[in-house]
Amino acid sequence: MDLFDKLQILADSAKYDAACTSSGVDRSSQGGALGNAVACGICHSFASDGRCISLLKVLMSNACIYNCKYCINRASNDVPRATFSPRELADLTISFYRRNYIEGLFLSSGIIKNPDYTCEKMIETLRILREEYRFAGYIHAKAIPGADSLLLNRLGQLADRMSVNIELPSQQSLALLAPNKTKEAILRPMGFIRERIQENTSDLVQYRHAPRFAPAGQSTQMIVGATQDTDYQILKLSAALYRKYGLKRVFYSAYVPVVSSPELPALDTKPPLLREHRLYQADWLLRFYGFEAGELLDEQHQSFNPLVDPKCNWALNHMELFPVEVNKAPLEMLLRVPGIGVKSAHRIVTARRNGTLDFAGLKRIGVVLKRAQYFILCRGKTAEGLKITPDAVMRSLISDRCRAMLPEQAEQLSLFQTAITREDVTKCLTGEL
Amino acid sequence: MPDRGAVIYRYDGSFAGFLSVVFTSFEKKEQPVQIMSRDQIQTVLFPIKEIETDKEKASRVRAGIRSRMSENGWQKVRLGFDTCHPEKELLLLRFIRLGMRLGKRVCWMLADDTVAELENALKHLTGEAHQYKGFVRFSEAGGVLAAVIEPKNRVLPLLAPHFSDRYANEAFLIFDKTNREMLLYRPHRYVIIPVENYELPLPGTEERLFRSLWKSYYETIGIKERENPRCRMGHMQKRYWKHLTEMDPDVPPRIDGQDGLPTDGHKLKDRIQLTDTADSSL
Numbered sequence A: 001m002d003l004f005d006k007l008q009i010l011a012d013s014a015k016y017d018a019a020c021t022s023s024g025v026d027r028s029s030q031g032g033a034l035g036n037a038v039a040c041g042i043c044h045s046f047a048s049d050g051r052c053i054s055l056l057k058v059l060m061s062n063a064c065i066y067n068c069k070y071c072i073n074r075a076s077n078d079v080p081r082a083t084f085s086p087r088e089l090a091d092l093t094i095s096f097y098r099r100n101y102i103e104g105l106f107l108s109s110g111i112i113k114n115p116d117y118t119c120e121k122m123i124e125t126l127r128i129l130r131e132e133y134r135f136a137g138y139i140h141a142k143a144i145p146g147a148d149s150l151l152l153n154r155l156g157q158l159a160d161r162m163s164v165n166i167e168l169p170s171q172q173s174l175a176l177l178a179p180n181k182t183k184e185a186i187l188r189p190m191g192f193i194r195e196r197i198q199e200n201t202s203d204l205v206q207y208r209h210a211p212r213f214a215p216a217g218q219s220t221q222m223i224v225g226a227t228q229d230t231d232y233q234i235l236k237l238s239a240a241l242y243r244k245y246g247l248k249r250v251f252y253s254a255y256v257p258v259v260s261s262p263e264l265p266a267l268d269t270k271p272p273l274l275r276e277h278r279l280y281q282a283d284w285l286l287r288f289y290g291f292e293a294g295e296l297l298d299e300q301h302q303s304f305n306p307l308v309d310p311k312c313n314w315a316l317n318h319m320e321l322f323p324v325e326v327n328k329a330p331l332e333m334l335l336r337v338p339g340i341g342v343k344s345a346h347r348i349v350t351a352r353r354n355g356t357l358d359f360a361g362l363k364r365i366g367v368v369l370k371r372a373q374y375f376i377l378c379r380g381k382t383a384e385g386l387k388i389t390p391d392a393v394m395r396s397l398i399s400d401r402c403r404a405m406l407p408e409q410a411e412q413l414s415l416f417q418t419a420i421t422r423e424d425v426t427k428c429l430t431g432e433l
Numbered sequence B: 001m002p003d004r005g006a007v008i009y010r011y012d013g014s015f016a017g018f019l020s021v022v023f024t025s026f027e028k029k030e031q032p033v034q035i036m037s038r039d040q041i042q043t044v045l046f047p048i049k050e051i052e053t054d055k056e057k058a059s060r061v062r063a064g065i066r067s068r069m070s071e072n073g074w075q076k077v078r079l080g081f082d083t084c085h086p087e088k089e090l091l092l093l094r095f096i097r098l099g100m101r102l103g104k105r106v107c108w109m110l111a112d113d114t115v116a117e118l119e120n121a122l123k124h125l126t127g128e129a130h131q132y133k134g135f136v137r138f139s140e141a142g143g144v145l146a147a148v149i150e151p152k153n154r155v156l157p158l159l160a161p162h163f164s165d166r167y168a169n170e171a172f173l174i175f176d177k178t179n180r181e182m183l184l185y186r187p188h189r190y191v192i193i194p195v196e197n198y199e200l201p202l203p204g205t206e207e208r209l210f211r212s213l214w215k216s217y218y219e220t221i222g223i224k225e226r227e228n229p230r231c232r233m234g235h236m237q238k239r240y241w242k243h244l245t246e247m248d249p250d251v252p253p254r255i256d257g258q259d260g261l262p263t264d265g266h267k268l269k270d271r272i273q274l275t276d277t278a279d280s281s282l
């Protein structure tokens, strides 16, 4: 088969997987022949859709025997099929890596013959890379649900990160769209990987040279918008996965209709990018800002506010806690101020030890005053010339990025429709400040 | 600082030269209105004082900064000199004055004018260096990997340890067209030397094949329904495109009649592991 066709088919089939990061592990080439890994991850390019390209993201094969309805590679779909040989894929990876096109390999696969056989092919590819070429770059491998645990174990020893994609956030959705998969079948390998990572940590304490198991941890992905599952359900599930399975990342992928089926959104449906964006923002808040899922959404509010980000939304609903004095507020509170990110919060704490901060100083530090100004005081004062009108507030709190993503008519929606009314905001803001 | 008549300092553009400038400024209690390097050609309005580079003075300044402003402060000065801030010398001089007065806490005064300006310049430098860790594109010719970059800041010193580690057993070079210098690596040592000009050799068959495969991969991996040129531009500014294989209009996204990869495993293995003994053309 023509090499260009093959690469195209197998990259095309893999592109809907959102995880392309190479982060989570620091490793020097010491002892290895080629390559290293950098904990913060490196983007090598950006695709036409603006997403980072870090890894060579391909399927081992798209000749899948399963029939998940949302998937372009399902057995009943009439598409060209291709399969890499392990040697071919390993050589391609090395040749790209040497030219610094990529950070490493992201290998996933449709089910060829059966899960064990598929897993063996993937292992052989990784074995060539790690053992023959002594490749020390990044490898992310998808665990194949249903494969023997010995095989998963071997895969995990060769890879930096492993993932099992949940894809559909509820049992009902799975039953509807992925008849060959069950929640059980997905969570079992996830649990197995978690245990192996934990055991491995204690092994490493005892024997420094114990083979490492997925040192960059495990991640998963959920498709957003293929089913009726709400933001709240998805976020709750993420929070539970972080807690119970010690996941490093949950990725969200706005559903792009590739197949027509009565159970799925119509083919001309636009991918829900704004929803995906909000989920990432909320996910960030869970991981780095000390928020709980229940603080951002609840039974009564199952969807994110399309107009303001989840942190802003939370703040507007808790105006009784604001404004905060930046020179005194504890770090945890600074983190909850819209317009103050993790970095700026830490910088504020550092800088205020060496003198009182004013608004100009905050700006120099990197605080987004346009948003933060409504929620903070400096030396007991609000920002000079701060005008609180619903319009001004609205303009400052909706990010340009989101405005661009909103459908036309949404601009006319009342800003706080889903959370609180506009009067409430004005009242809160003017009352408090 | 008493300002007895405006004066311009001119030095040789080297880091040691700059430290000599600092020495003179402190010794003479003089604040220059401008600090320029000798290769800058410019008509000026004020008298010029030529500052000779003096290793002895430079090392005294270094020791002074280190002990008064901590190692951290010294690193900021050293790195600050590689930034593309248009008046980096004056900025650094201001930072050093502040630091000598206030001690090491100057490093944490992030809300101060001078410190914030330096921090921003440093962020620009380290940010650009980080991006280049991804954006450098090597071409292989005669067993040597070669790349050309056109950064704004002087990033090679920051890239050197990264790539030396990544391609520990290879021979490679990166030419910085902006600053006219080259990073040369051979196991297990690197140097950065001034080089006036360098052009990549014409690509051979194999090199052309991998370039095309990469371009084909690049074009496939973007999701059409999510096309977002503005977002891409934000992450990967146009100024980088010139040296990015995937953005090069001359690289075809397909070469017909290609049934497999040209390299067989053994050849590849030799290439990535045995460069120690290989005769590299460096």
Ligand code: SF4
Residues within 6 Å of the ligand: A064, A065, A066, A067, A068, A071, A072, A073, A074, A075, A109, A110, A111
């Ligand atoms: S298992 Fe399901 S989702 Fe995976 S490739 Fe096969 S059909 Fe697609």
